[in-house]
Amino acid sequence: MLTIATGNKAVAAAAREARPGVVAAYPITPQTEIVEQLATYVTEGSLDAEYIPVESEHSAMAACIGASVAGARTFTATSSHGLLYMHEMLFWAAGARTPVVMANVNRALGPGWNTWAEHTDALAQRDTGWLQVFVGSVQEAYDATLMAFRISEDERVLLPVMVNLDGFTLSHITQSLETVEVGDFIPPYSLPHAIDVSRPRGYGTLTPPEAYYRFRWDIERSMRASREVIRETEQEFARRFGRVYGPTEDYRCDDADVLVVALGTLGKEAEVAVDLLRDEGVKAGSMRLRWLRPFPALDLAGRDVVVIDRDYSFGFGGVIAHSIRSTTRTEPFSVIAGLGGQEVTYDDIARFVRQREAGAESWFGVSD
Amino acid sequence: MFEIRIHSRGGQGGVTAAKLVAQASFHDGKFATAFPFYGAERRGAPVVSFVRISDGPIKVYSQVHAPDMVIVLDASVMDATDVLAGLKDGGPVVINAAEPPEIPGHPVHAVDLTGIALAQNLVVAGSPILNTPVLGALARLGLVSMESAIAAISETFADPRNIEAAKSAYAEVNE
Amino acid sequence: MNPLPAEEYLHKCTTACAGCTSSLSLRYVLKAAGPDTVLVVPACCTAVIQGVYPDTAMNVNVYNIAFAAAAATASGMAAAFRRAGKQTNVICYAGDGGTVDIGIQALSGALERGTDFLYICYDNEAYGNTGMQRSGSTPAGAITTTTPGGKTDAKKDLDRIVAAHDLPYMATACAAYPQDLYNKVKKALSIPGPKFIHLLSPCPPGWRYAAERSVEMGKLAVKTGLWVLYEREFGELRINPVSKAAMKRPAPLEDYLGPQGRFRGISDAAQAALVAGMEKNHRRLLAEEAGEC
Structure with missing residues (x-):
């Protein structure tokens, strides 16, 4: 459907289309409109999800990790100081191989307080093990958010994905937006290491040097494999919905x-x-x-x-x-x-x- | 590409006015973008918002520095702000006022948006609604079609008085 | 009296210290919880006790998470399980540092949101995993590696902070009273919404007493009245008879402090502060039980 929307509203609409089971989020300018919109979707019933109004961004990411491993597709959104406050949990999400999808509305860092666009917030997370994509239009914010779920949850990847959009310049601009019915473009959520009480496991146990580096290598191996998954996903998106994307x-x-x-x-x-x-x-x-x-x-x-x-x-x-x-x-x-x-x-x-x-x-x- | 700058005060709906113009242009089959320039978000502070309308995709994200048209929803901002800054030669000024003020070199289109809003009792939280009637005035000036203006308004606001107000402004603005 | 199930979910291959009551308590907690359980463990001794990859001493799912994040992680899990129609118990098992200090924001948030989970703080009154530094839960007078002259501040009153959230069930417990602990976990898990148990966990290396005296230290903590066993169910307080008796005729405080190296040379002022804090706690609890507040 052709409509008009802000960047924030487009992200929220795409997240709803992906049908997350759990959304845990905390407001921050200029991202707030995304979580307000998702809370409204849940309240009005157009999104059948658990909305957890956490008390901090650190908890937002922790709740997403918990929900993800307990079998729910998860989504959150943040910006700037919120992203930095999550920093520890960003590493955890990647290391725990939880395919969390997050929108980050790029914003400068204090002091002094500044709510306008800058990319340092996201670039400061470049070593966390998250895939990161930066978008240049409202339409692309929508499309990239949809694709993020499919890429993140692919068994060859199983790493979280951050969709970055510029604060105000994109989060608050109104442009035309073509929404889609995602259908089976995003397969049902299925995490191979989801908690199964019939198969007790220790997750993130004390891990000695002779094992730890293998887990790190496994993250890098998946990061490398994600290039092909991204390519396939973008091709399939173009085939189904007609819009073409690539690494640049x-x-x-x-x-x-x-x-x-x-x-x-x-x-x-x-x-x-x-x-x-x-x-x-x-x-x-x-x-x-x-x-x-x-x-x-x-x-x-x-x-x-x-x-x-x-x-x-x-x-x-x-x-x-x-x-x-x-x-x-x-x-x-x-x-x-x-x-x-x-x-x-x-x-x-x-x-x-x-x-x-x-x-x-x-x-x-x-x-x- | 046609570029517009809208001057208002926080709480008067200038940001929504920009969105409505973009939405109406979109119904006219054009490409459009609308965006605000926020300072601190507070009521009463001067706010600037921008609209770009084009026949093709719009890639410009920087502010509008040389507008083709300026819209002033609150004439009192003219005391503090140079609303004509960068306005192209002969570029029209649409202003919320009962009588058109003299602005050398620019056609001035005045319409009493406040009076129209009050006549329709279109008041939210103590502020008369200006962003829906102004769309009627802009339709009269040919920026958007009246049909598209009404479509944009009815998609955004359920209250039919908004459309009545737009019709009044359409009738009252001087061309 | 509920008979304790024979099933074991914490096996003997733990890497706990000798005399560790945190692991002893966990054994009873898991017996009460059963196999349909996920244990959420932040940085604390239990992160070590459960064993070293690829082994685990636990026969339930254990999810290790960052220090400040246990309660928030449990929020996400509880939400996902509820959505899936699963009855799985989500239990946070966190130390005092991860609860009263770095984790209190997440705990408060999860309690306020009505999260359906049980949060157990096992309290050995210091940062045990990092070698016994002071925590907010360290009592006045206790020597830790960061309070070499004895802690000058009082123990943070975690229970009153938690109680302020008006949750459906909260209790105190101690490994020295395993049947009581078992019963309280059982009851907590039968109630929907947020539940909390504060578990005193005597710690031989931290408190500097002989490992075989752990149960004795726990009993003395209760019998001197320093640690009061109670439960508060939907706002109704019930003090355990053993604690009621201790309030009337407390065992001498010296019996509890004497064997513990951490209290060696405790000043009269610190000891007086301990006693004053204890008595204030007794007055509050007795008044509440009598319906006077």
């Missing part, structure tokens, strides 16, 4: 001499900058990075690369710039822009491209 969204990249790499809405804004630059005769392209984990294999050889990081690792650099540098053997021009909702327009992005300097780092708006 490439716009005018084929003959491009210079590529802009960015996450989320900045990656969409970059497409407009690319059109401007093309009009000027600059062969630019936009490669919007969708999947952060597993990190895709990118072929950037022989081209200039401009990476826009809406994040920063202090004392090190832009996380995406460094990720690109280390995986593609390119020397990108690293731009740090959009922190805490800093306004970045397509004109600004076009200027980044014109002023690119391989290997250099530039903080947008900072002159000293």
